[in-house]
Amino acid sequence: MEKPPKITILDEKDQTLRKISKEVIFPLSEQDKKLIDDVIKYLTMSQIEEYAEKYNLRPGMGLAFIQMGIPKNIFIIVEELEDKKFQNYVVINPKILSHSEELVYIGEGEGCLSVNREVEGIVPRYARMTISYQDISGNKKEIRVREDISVAFQHEMDHLNGIIFVDKIDKKNPFKDKDKMREI
Numbered sequence: 001m002e003k004p005p006k007i008t009i010l011d012e013k014d015q016t017l018r019k020i021s022k023e024v025i026f027p028l029s030e031q032d033k034k035l036i037d038d039v040i041k042y043l044t045m046s047q048i049e050e051y052a053e054k055y056n057l058r059p060g061m062g063l064a065f066i067q068m069g070i071p072k073n074i075f076i077i078v079e080e081l082e083d084k085k086f087q088n089y090v091v092i093n094p095k096i097l098s099h100s101e102e103l104v105y106i107g108e109g110e111g112c113l114s115v116n117r118e119v120e121g122i123v124p125r126y127a128r129m130t131i132s133y134q135d136i137s138g139n140k141k142e143i144r145v146r147e148d149i150s151v152a153f154q155h156e157m158d159h160l161n162g163i164i165f166v167d168k169i170d171k172k173n174p175f176k177d178k179d180k181m182r183e184i
């Protein structure tokens with residue numbers, strides 16, 4: 001693999017991250033398609049230790065277009081399935097069709113490429129969801145997600161609504177309602 005693509009990721013202080021992203025109209029522009037490819041490559045390399053070290057990349061599994069200053073309803077998730085094998089999700093115009101009653105939270109805390117600090121506390125998330133979305137060609141799709149991928153989808157969908165995970169942590173008691181949900 002060659003060098004990671006150059007991607008500028010906005011920091012949490014940037015108010016652009018508070019914008020509400022807009023519905024994407026198809027076909028995608030060549031520029032957007034290129035950016036999607038770049039993000040997939042970037043996130044993949046960031047999760048491979050040798051590249052992360054060599055190019056000083058913070059490991060990340062998801063990125064929404066708004067984190068690059070583009071208010072479009074697009075996000076990308078790259079999941080490591082096993083050692084250096086990855087699955088990509090390119091999700092455009094997502095909508096939640098249904099979700100579990102059960103809530104979970106990531107025990108070690110969520111992370112975000114726009115938040116350059118450790119943040120402790122509980123972010124309540126649905127354990128499972130069914131989502132409708134469009135793929136890169138505009139085809140309508142449905143996907144059922146669970147556990148950490150369900151959390152990742154909710155984290156990215158929040159970005160599309162101008163929400164950052166730290167917003168959802170109770171400031172006075174970051175571990176509030178811990179007993180009401182399952183740690184994953």
Ligand code: NI
Binds near residue numbers: 111112113
């Ligand atoms: Ni994020």
